Amino acid sequence: MTQDAYQGRMAYLKNRSGAFLTDESGGTAIEYAVLGAGIAVAIATVVGTIGSSLLPKYQQVNDGFQALQGGG
Numbered sequence: 001m002t003q004d005a006y007q008g009r010m011a012y013l014k015n016r017s018g019a020f021l022t023d024e025s026g027g028t029a030i031e032y033a034v035l036g037a038g039i040a041v042a043i044a045t046v047v048g049t050i051g052s053s054l055l056p057k058y059q060q061v062n063d064g065f066q067a068l069q070g071g072g
Helices: 003-022 025-069
Strands: none
Touching: none
């Protein structure tokens, strides 16, 4: 490899590494992923809490329908 070719490759690598280090698009994607995961955890928590507190109410409604049909 000649000296000019070597210097050309080094300049190319230097430019590409500088572009890589200043590129923030990957960081933005990670921020959105963390935000989405946080929202998913919040939704799962709320649904789990509300779901477990509503289960007795649905059971009462079901028991009422069973009684109306004569099966309970």
